[in-house]
Amino acid sequence: MNHCGLLTVQKEPVPLKSIEVELEVRDHVATVVSTLLYQNKEDKPLEAVFVFPLPGDAAVCHFSAKIGQTQIVAEVKEKQQAREKYDDALSSGQQAFLLEESDQSPDIFSLSVGSMPPGESASIRLEYVTELAVQADDGLRFCLPAVLNPRYQPKGSEGGSLQVTSVPASLVPYSLSFSAQVFSPRPVSKVESSCSLDPLQYLNTEQTQATVKLTAGHKFDRDVELLIYYKDAHQPTAVVEAGQTSAKPGTLMGDPVVMLSLYPEFPQAVMSSVDSCGEFVFLIDRSGSMSCPMDNSNPQLTRIGSARDTLLLLLKSLPMGCYFNIYSFGSRYEHIFPKSVEYSEKTMEEALKKVENMGADLGGTEILQPLKHIYSQPCIPSQPRQLFVFTDGEVGNTKEVINLVRENSGSHRCFSFGIGEGASSVLINGLAKEGGGHAQFITGTDRMQPKVMQSLRFSLQPTVVDISVTWDLPKGVSVTVLSPPITTIFQGQRSLIYAQLTGQSPEAAEGCVTVKYSLAGHPSHNQLHFSLKPAEDTGLTVHRLAARTLIRSLEMEERERRGQQDGGVKKKVVELSVQSGVSSSFTAFIAVNKGDGEAIQGLLLRRNVPAPRLMKSCFMPLMAQCRTPFQQSMFGALPKMKYSDYSGGTVKVTEPKQPRRDSFLQLVSLQKASGCWLLEPHLAAVLGKTSEEVEIPKPAEVKEEVWATILALIWLHGFKLDVQDEWQLLAMKAASWLRAQKAPCVTECVEAGNALLGCEVQKDSLGI
Structure with missing residues (x-):
């Protein structure tokens, strides 16, 4: 038989045809709009279930479906109510769409597309907002997860896992188109990706606006990671966002909300001591x-x-x-x-x-x-x-x-x-x-x-203690902090604070926030002054991120209170989730097309849309299943995995033979715990010399360990400056050891070492 069209590994049609993603980044906040196109190519009505990952701190804030010319916008409801409404709609022949977060992990969602007639298409629109984390090199990281690895469920742990259908990444039957727009108060210096990109295009002469796309033909078989770099990235900022005009003043959505991005700078004297x-x-x-x-x-x-x-x-x-x-x-x-x-x-x-x-x-x-x-x-x-x-x-x-x-x-x-x-x-x-x-x-x-x-x-770094945040606001304006208290501060790392501002402020009014803390016994503080005038063109992004922050805190409180049976915290989460339109573990998005449907006779055919996996482990074949009640079908125990699991058979993974260590790691492996190196044949070989060539230039009165350590430091500075981040600490340890030796002729040693290795490293740069 000749099979054609979009097929699973079991030669069954798959209803998800394509995913289109539009990313908008404003400074360090991302808004992501995903459009998923489904089509039923079978001769019977079916239900499609798509389990997929999202960033763990994403706030899902919009979900809608378009069937033909009919647009249906989902509403947020308590999770059990949403599931019942979904089941009722399907049993009465109506089309329904359900999006919900996993009970076990907030970065996993299940999208159910129900009762699609034969030949019908449906376009699903999903929107979420998220903060972008700062990386080691000051880049902002956005990741669109594609890979959903089956999750290991330890015996006796709480709850079950989502029933995940996965296929090898090379067999993912749907495509991805991806474009990003970046807006920033500071110039965008570059955008990098783990995937192939078209060239970055600037939209203005100041280079504060730019756009970039994935190269055409991208197969959504791996995560799409984007790294965005700004000039002068470590600038504290404040964004005040006006409340929703239709919401009641005094509520989170009705009042202005401020988002503060703080970058505390530590005194240099403290940072120089490790x-x-x-x-x-x-x-x-x-x-x-x-x-x-x-x-x-x-x-x-x-x-x-x-x-x-x-x-x-x-x-x-x-x-x-x-x-x-x-x-x-x-x-x-x-x-x-x-x-x-x-x-x-x-x-x-x-x-x-x-x-x-x-x-x-x-x-x-x-x-x-x-x-x-x-x-x-x-x-x-x-x-x-x-x-x-x-x-x-x-x-x-x-x-x-x-x-x-x-x-x-x-x-x-x-x-x-x-x-x-x-x-x-x-x-x-x-x-x-x-x-x-x-x-x-x-x-x-x-x-x-x-x-x-x-x-x-x-x-x-010394642990920062006694952290406090104080606010100075105009008379008549009060603040409700929505973020958990700051408990950790690192040099150059961003701290985010969301707060609700209640009351009326005069035109051109300013606020001020002060972060105080103690570092290695030294009291320090950082201040940020900001305008209370709401920014333009932010929509409700800041409100939704603030709501997500508060929802996560309340969910944590609910887990701590589990067993007390008062339900008050859960009720707060549901109310806040419904009010803000932001997903939570206790709510779900539900959309029903109230068309003229006929009650379904018999069982509804179900198709699990596969997520890609790159691992060799946990292969689970796709199956067409008879539909069971939704509450039971969405959550199922995942088989316990050991080594690689191929359709029930266990195959041990053999690790490839490791390549021989490069010269840098060989040099590192020869360093002693104290920080010094010994003058030995292995060191000479790493330096590209014979033992005799290394020993002859050594000044007579200098110890072998001192000479060897200086040579190693010169080699690192001369040949491995591109990976200095990797050896900086062990070089500091070596320099500290050298200073403690109070060795004679250090300048002479550095000159002789440079001559031997063909380098021009200055003594001061070695820290000795």
């Missing part, structure tokens, strides 16, 4: 999917291989006198030491030997138990705990994991890293947010090491 204490705990994902390549263009460089190289850099960069331990996890977890140990040459070497043998061989992605074990360990006095979590995974118990980190936020800071496409943004961001740390995402050709080393530098 903490030399701390307990550093590294938690590494060793599930089967970590054997996947970091990037398809280099299949030999796997995620676990990159994690091993990163651990090498981390261990070499730790300060003497700190404590550390390394945990790894999959379906079970392991640790290198029974408890954290003092950092020394002996413990560092012991850890590195075990790191070298780490493989992606521990099965699924069960992160809750190792976290519980880490938190059960008593903290070490005067050694602040810093937790680094590396995972490429998706878990079904995301909220449970984040709650655990939040419960222990007083005892540590948590830095999280999402590796590869499909890593859950809500998990990675949630770990860092609730743990008072910083989140990073490593995708495509990104190198893991510079991002991780930036987080290590953050962890070595």
Whole structure:
């Protein structure tokens, strides 16, 4: 039989034909409009179910459907009411559309398109707003998730997982068109992407407006990541947005709302001194999917291989006198030491030997138990705990994991890293947010090491304490802060505050907000003055983001109060969600086409629209299913996964052989815990010299270790300046060790080293 048209791997027609996405970025806020085109190519009415990811902090604020010439705009209702209305509509022959957030994870949505007659088309419009996170290199990151990896559901954890239908990325049967417009008070310097882009086009001479598109023919088989760079990015800003004219004054939607973006700057004297204490705990994902390549263009460089190289850099960069331990996890977890140990040459070497043998061989992605074990360990006095979590995974118990980190936020800071496409943004961001740390995402050709080393530098910054925010507003204007209190501040990192302004302010009135805090015993403060006049052309974007922020806080409160049976917090969430038109875990969007339908006789055919997956694991074939009641069909237990799951059969993933370490990592591996290098044949080989060539120029009165360390620093500055972010901390440690030696002839050594290696590195740049 000849099959044609859009087919699944089971040769069945798929109703989703295409996705069109329009992105509008204003400074650091993004509005995303997605249009999904469905078509029923079968000879029977069907229901299409599309489970897909969105950014974890997105505020879904519009959902509508167009069937023929009929436009239906969805309304927000309490989730159970929406489901019942959807079921009632389908059973009476009406077309209905339901969009709802997963109970387990706020970055997963299910869109049900119900009772589409044969040959009928439907166009679905979905709109959301989100803030763009600041990256290590000051770029603003937007990610349109395409990959929905099946989520590992640990035994005995809360709830079930969404029933996800996935196909290999190369077989995704629908296309994507994507365009972006960028508007900023500051010039747009460049836009980069993990996907192929048409050239950036500026819309004005000031270069504050620009547009960019994905190259035509893009297959939506991987995340679309956009990095937007502005000149002078670290500028505090305030946007005041007028309330909705139809809303009642005194309500969130009826009053003006202000969004403050703060970039606290720390005194240079404090920043130049790095903490030399701390307990550093590294938690590494060793599930089967970590054997996947970091990037398809280099299949030999796997995620676990990159994690091993990163651990090498981390261990070499730790300060003497700190404590550390390394945990790894999959379906079970392991640790290198029974408890954290003092950092020394002996413990560092012991850890590195075990790191070298780490493989992606521990099965699924069960992160809750190792976290519980880490938190059960008593903290070490005067050694602040810093937790680094590396995972490429998706878990079904995301909220449970984040709650655990939040419960222990007083005892540590948590830095999280999402590796590869499909890593859950809500998990990675949630770990860092609730743990008072910083989140990073490593995708495509990104190198893991510079991002991780930036987080290590953050962890070595003194902890900011006694944070307070005070407001100075005109008489008659009061403020209600909608954001949770600021608990973490890092140098150069943005802090966002949303607040509702009630009352009347005079024309040209100004407000002022002051952030006070204490850093290493030094009281500091930053101020921002702003106009209370509402900005133009912002629509209700700021209100919706503020509503989303408040909704997430209330949902967290509801989870903490679970079992108290008063329902008051849930009621507040539903009221706020309905009022603002922003999705929540307790509400859903429902649209019904009240046309002349006939009651459906028998069972309605259901089609699951596949989401792409890049992992080798968890293959689940597409199936046509008889429709069951919606509440049961949307949520189902996902099979427990170990290694790779192919239609019920288990196949062990074999990790590709790792390439030989490059000269940079070889040099790093030779450094001692104290920061010095030894004059040995391996070092000479890395420097591209023989042992004799390295030994002859050494001044007679200089120790071998001093000479070797100066040579290593010259080589790093002379040949590896492009990856300075990766070796900066270990070079600082080496320079500190050299200064402590009070060695003679340092200037002579630098001159001789430059001559030997063919460099022109200045002594001052070495920090000695």
